[in-house]
Amino acid sequence: MQTAIAFILIFGLLVFFHEFGHFLFAKRAGIMVREFAIGMGPKIYGKTHGETIYTIRLLPIGGYVRMAGEDMDGAELQPGYRVGLIVDEDNVVKKIIFNQNNKQLPDLLFLEVERADLEKELFVEGYDEEENLVRYNVARDCMLVENGRETLIAPYDRQFNAKTVGQRAMTIFAGPLFNFILAFVIYLLIGLFYGVPTYEPIITEVVANDPAAQAGMVAGDKVTAIDGQAVEKWQDLAGNVQDRPGETINVTIERDGQTKNLPMTVKAMTDENTGETYGQIGVKYESPREFNPLKAVVYGAQETYNMTVRIFELLGMLVTGKFTIDALSGPVGIYKATEAVAQYGFMNLMNWAAMLSINLGIMNLLPLPALDGGRLLFFGYEALRGKPIDRQKEGLVHFVGIVLLMILMVIVTWNDIQRFFF
Numbered sequence: 001m002q003t004a005i006a007f008i009l010i011f012g013l014l015v016f017f018h019e020f021g022h023f024l025f026a027k028r029a030g031i032m033v034r035e036f037a038i039g040m041g042p043k044i045y046g047k048t049h050g051e052t053i054y055t056i057r058l059l060p061i062g063g064y065v066r067m068a069g070e071d072m073d074g075a076e077l078q079p080g081y082r083v084g085l086i087v088d089e090d091n092v093v094k095k096i097i098f099n100q101n102n103k104q105l106p107d108l109l110f111l112e113v114e115r116a117d118l119e120k121e122l123f124v125e126g127y128d129e130e131e132n133l134v135r136y137n138v139a140r141d142c143m144l145v146e147n148g149r150e151t152l153i154a155p156y157d158r159q160f161n162a163k164t165v166g167q168r169a170m171t172i173f174a175g176p177l178f179n180f181i182l183a184f185v186i187y188l189l190i191g192l193f194y195g196v197p198t199y200e201p202i203i204t205e206v207v208a209n210d211p212a213a214q215a216g217m218v219a220g221d222k223v224t225a226i227d228g229q230a231v232e233k234w235q236d237l238a239g240n241v242q243d244r245p246g247e248t249i250n251v252t253i254e255r256d257g258q259t260k261n262l263p264m265t266v267k268a269m270t271d272e273n274t275g276e277t278y279g280q281i282g283v284k285y286e287s288p289r290e291f292n293p294l295k296a297v298v299y300g301a302q303e304t305y306n307m308t309v310r311i312f313e314l315l316g317m318l319v320t321g322k323f324t325i326d327a328l329s330g331p332v333g334i335y336k337a338t339e340a341v342a343q344y345g346f347m348n349l350m351n352w353a354a355m356l357s358i359n360l361g362i363m364n365l366l367p368l369p370a371l372d373g374g375r376l377l378f379f380g381y382e383a384l385r386g387k388p389i390d391r392q393k394e395g396l397v398h399f400v401g402i403v404l405l406m407i408l409m410v411i412v413t414w415n416d417i418q419r420f421f422f
Contacts, residue, residue, distance in 0.1 A: 003339040008060070010338065010353045012038055014179065014360055015063040021178030022065040022171060029167040032068035032158040039063060051152050060331055061409065067171075069159025077116035077124060085109040085124070085136065093124060093138045098146040111136075118142070119156040161391070169379040172372050179361030180304060186354040187303040191296030194347050195289025199233040203283050210282020215264035217253065217283065224259070225252035234285050241266055245279035307358050315362070330412040333419070369401025 015038050026033050032051055039057035046055040057063075077083070077096070084097035086108060097108070111126040111134070118124075118138060125135040144151045156162050160171070201223040206213045223231050226240045227250050241249070245268035253260050266279035329337065334356070341352040365373040375398070382388055 003335070003342055006342050006349060007335050007338045010349070010356065011060050011334075013353065014182070014357050015039070017178045017182040017357070018175045018360060018364070019063045019065050021174035021176070021181075025167075025171040025174040026065065026067055026160075029163050029171055030158060031160050031163060031167075031171065032152070032154050033065055034068055034152075034154075035064070035066040037064050037066070067160040068154030069156075069161045077113050077118060079114055081113040083111055083113060083124075085111055087136060088139070091136060093136045093142055095143045095145055095150075096124065096138075098144070118144075118153045119159070122155060161388070165379050165383045169376055172375050172379070175372055176361035176364045179357045179364075180308070183307070183354040183357040183361075184300045184304045186300075186350050186357070188296055188300035190347060190350055190354075191299040192291075192293065195291045196295045196299045197287035197289050199235060199287050201231050201234045201237045202285065202288070204286045205284035207282035207284070210280070211264040211267055212251075212262075212281040212283045215251070215262040216260075217251070217262055217264075218255070221253040221255050223251060223253050226250070228252075234287060241281055242278045245269065245277050247279070251281075303354070304358065307355055308362065311355075311359055311362050330409055330415075332413055332417055368405075370398045370405055371401070374398065374401060 019036060019038070023033055023036055034051070035053050035055060037055045037057055039055075039059055040061050040063070041057050041059035043055050043057055046053050048054075081098070085093050086095040086097070087093050110129050111124065113124060113126040114133065115126070116124040116138075122138040122140065122142075123135060124138055125133070128134050138153070140153075140155050142153045144153060160168060163171075203212075203217060203219055203221045203223070205219055206217050223237050225231055226237065229240070231237050231240070244266050246266060248263060248265045251262045251264060253262060264281055266281055268277050269280045270277055338349075338352065341348050364371050365376075367373045367377045378389055378394055
């Protein structure tokens with residue numbers, strides 16, 4: 001139960017911030033947002049506020065912000081349609097009601113539509129019950145009512161495609177951007193409440209019978225150099241050792257105010273995922289931490305950058321074949337990983353959430369159809385050629401991309417199920 005709660009909270013936080021980025025910049029650009037959804041599939045909760053419905057959906061595989069003009073918005077008024085109109089005191093249409101065959105509402109005007117424009121000119125024209133051709137202006141906040149469902153019309157200037165390339169690109173880019181911002185905030189909070197690690201190379205545990213123990217190293221020793229090369233942080237020690245499997249090294253340590261040299265042979269290890277060989281001497285370390293708000297800000301930025309670089313490195317391994325598709329994880333794999341991380345405390349869970357947020361941001365920026373990066377690629381092409389790309393062709397590309405992503409999701413999820421349950 002604890003794992004499920006942690007997973008739901010982390011998933012909800014990541015998706016919320018991603019979609020909130022889209023939402024915020026859409027609003028700034030004047031784009032009407034029809035729906036703000038967490039999750040996909042059937043709706044399990046929904047609440048309308050203003051012109052947006054906020055929903056929680058069943059499947060924890062993402063979320064979306066549905067903007068006016070991106071899809072088939074509401075109903076269209078075609079010639080021959082018979083509709084009911086509700087107008088205000090100035091004879092401006094406030095509601096257009098479909099499938100209305102009797103006067104269930106007071107002051108309902110019936111009209112057989114001849115012409116209508118609900119985007120630019122905002123009017124409806126047709127024949128009333130006395131066969132007179134009449135024309136009404138349509139309010140910008142007019143509602144279309146069909147089978148009891150109300151949909152706000154979207155004047156063209158409120159639609160996504162009416163905005164400049166820059167506004168549209170920023171609206172799409174804001175989603176991944178907010179994932180990086182979220183990661184920074186999480187690392188910042190870790191630095192503020194748990195302290196900033198100093199990364200001093202002080203050994204906290206020595207593994208029995210490994211090279212360090214055999215050479216006489218003990219907990220509390222501070223490593224100052226390897227083969228005469230200064231070691232200032234734990235990363236210097238770890239990197240040096242990992243790069244020298246099978247080699248004999250001379251480790252200089254400080255103990256009780258005295259300096260000692262400990263020669264040892266680095267043990268060669270093999271990474272199960274990549275098959276690469278790396279070095280290990282059998283020591284563990286837990287960095288001392290200090291509480292400093294300014295250093296916490298720097299720590300947040302550094303950790304966000306370092307994790308971003310690391311994920312790009314892993315992506316490079318996937319492209320070059322060092323990782324296979326079997327190494328990828330879907331919702332099931334992330335759930336199991338969350339279960340493992342949660343056992344090591346709240347701080348580790350926060351680190352895990354920050355890493356997942358950066359990963360979500362990077363994945364969405366990949367230049368693939370249906371992803372934010374794919375859409376940004378189309379915007380870049382539009383900016384270069386000076387005119388929009390055919391919407392139907394672009395939509396087809398994104399549709400194919402969605403289908404391929406769903407197939408990949410099914411494969412990855414099936415691999416996760418086999419890995420963890422069989």
